[in-house]
Amino acid sequence: MTNAPIFERMALIGIGLIGSSLAQAARQRGLVKEIAISTRSEATLRRAEELGLGDSYSVDAAVAVEGADLVILCVPVGANEAIAKWIAPALKKGAILTDAGSTKGSVVAQVAPHVPEGVHFIPGHPIAGTEQSGPDAGFPTLFDQRWCILTPPENTDPDALEKLKAFWQGCGSDVDLMDPKHHDLVLAIVSHLPHVIAYNIVGTADDLEAVTKSEVIKYSASGFRDFTRLAASDPIMWRDVCLNNKDAILEMLARFSEDLSALQRAIRWGDGDKLFEMFTRTRSIRRSIIEAGQETDAPDFGRHSGD
Ligand SMILES: NC(=O)C1=CN([C@@H]2O[C@H](COP(=O)(O)OP(=O)(O)OC[C@H]3O[C@@H](n4cnc5c(N)ncnc54)[C@H](O)[C@@H]3O)[C@@H](O)[C@H]2O)C=CC1
Numbered sequence: 001m002t003n004a005p006i007f008e009r010m011a012l013i014g015i016g017l018i019g020s021s022l023a024q025a026a027r028q029r030g031l032v033k034e035i036a037i038s039t040r041s042e043a044t045l046r047r048a049e050e051l052g053l054g055d056s057y058s059v060d061a062a063v064a065v066e067g068a069d070l071v072i073l074c075v076p077v078g079a080n081e082a083i084a085k086w087i088a089p090a091l092k093k094g095a096i097l098t099d100a101g102s103t104k105g106s107v108v109a110q111v112a113p114h115v116p117e118g119v120h121f122i123p124g125h126p127i128a129g130t131e132q133s134g135p136d137a138g139f140p141t142l143f144d145q146r147w148c149i150l151t152p153p154e155n156t157d158p159d160a161l162e163k164l165k166a167f168w169q170g171c172g173s174d175v176d177l178m179d180p181k182h183h184d185l186v187l188a189i190v191s192h193l194p195h196v197i198a199y200n201i202v203g204t205a206d207d208l209e210a211v212t213k214s215e216v217i218k219y220s221a222s223g224f225r226d227f228t229r230l231a232a233s234d235p236i237m238w239r240d241v242c243l244n245n246k247d248a249i250l251e252m253l254a255r256f257s258e259d260l261s262a263l264q265r266a267i268r269w270g271d272g273d274k275l276f277e278m279f280t281r282t283r284s285i286r287r288s289i290i291e292a293g294q295e296t297d298a299p300d301f302g303r304h305s306g307d
């Protein structure tokens with residue numbers, strides 16, 4: 001499906017899984033006229049060019065954003081502040097500046113102070129991804145039937161917000177608006193904690209001397225395999241998520257540890273009723289996700305059929 005272009009020139013800063021998918025979705029669906037790409041490594045930039053992801057390429061982010069009416073930061077969240085400082089003087093008046101970062105409070109704190117007057121800063125987060133990274137990992141349907149959360153500041157220009165919403169909808173997503181703090185709390189439990197747990201369980205298995213790595217691989221049931229997929233996610237990205245949503249992740253980890261202790265106790269004391277009651281409760285959550293059309297039995301978490 002092609003649309004009338006919403007933006008003249010889109011600048012993507014960072015061209016990994018998310019930047020590459022955005023370039024392909026926007027191109028395929030005619031959402032932008034021109035795509036400018038910037039990333040810090042020459043090699044990644046050349047690869048993006050080989051893949052034909054954009055119309056112009058530069059390692060200088062300020063060059064890429066020149067004349068752009070949509071700028072999307074698609075870098076690990078820890079890199080946002082330095083990039084915001086770098087591009088600020090080159091941003092066009094009236095441009096929309098947004099991002100795809102998995103944390104939102106930190107992005108607001110680190111980017112907003114550098115945004116010049118007349119530029120519309122509207123943070124965003126597509127709830128869509130995989131464990132892969134880099135430009136080759138991108139694909140144009142990544143955002144189809146996924147949520148994209150925007151966290152517009154109170155005084156956001158309504159026309160700018162509508163245009164950004166239309167862009168994400170054009171990429172196939174449904175858009176929800178949220179307060180950054182609330183976003184960070186919700187994502188801490190549904191995304192950040194699962195990744196932290198996955199890194200931890202796979203690390204524990206790897207440390208076990210009695211179980212050789214080959215046995216872990218040989219006998220891994222699908223439960224463990226699901227954890228290994230998450231634990232294969234990009235270490236820089238997830239280091240930055242943990243450092244930039246510290247409070248909410250620690251809060252969720254504390255609750256998780258308490259609940260784990262209760263489970264441990266039930267196992268130790270042979271409290272079968274407690275275990276059965278708990279496992280029954282959690283089973284119904286999976287069922288309600290499937291009934292809401294947000295999941296099939298195929299391992300493709302997060303795609304939904306809309307509300
Ligand atoms: N991977 C996923 O499943 C999802 C990721 N996100 C968020 O999207 C953002 C991008 O993630 P991915 O595309 O997965 O990462 P990625 O690792 O695939 O790509 C990151 C890109 O940023 C570039 N980069 C890194 N540091 C830089 C710097 N200091 N200056 C300029 N460029 C720099 C890298 O060269 C690469 O092109 C992150 O903030 C992440 O939290 C959001 C939703 C899903």
Ligand SMILES: O=C(O)C(=O)Cc1ccc(O)cc1
Binds near residue numbers: 101102126127
């Ligand atoms: O691969 C998975 O299962 C994910 O959970 C992808 C993902 C990673 C980070 C995000 O901020 C949003 C989605």
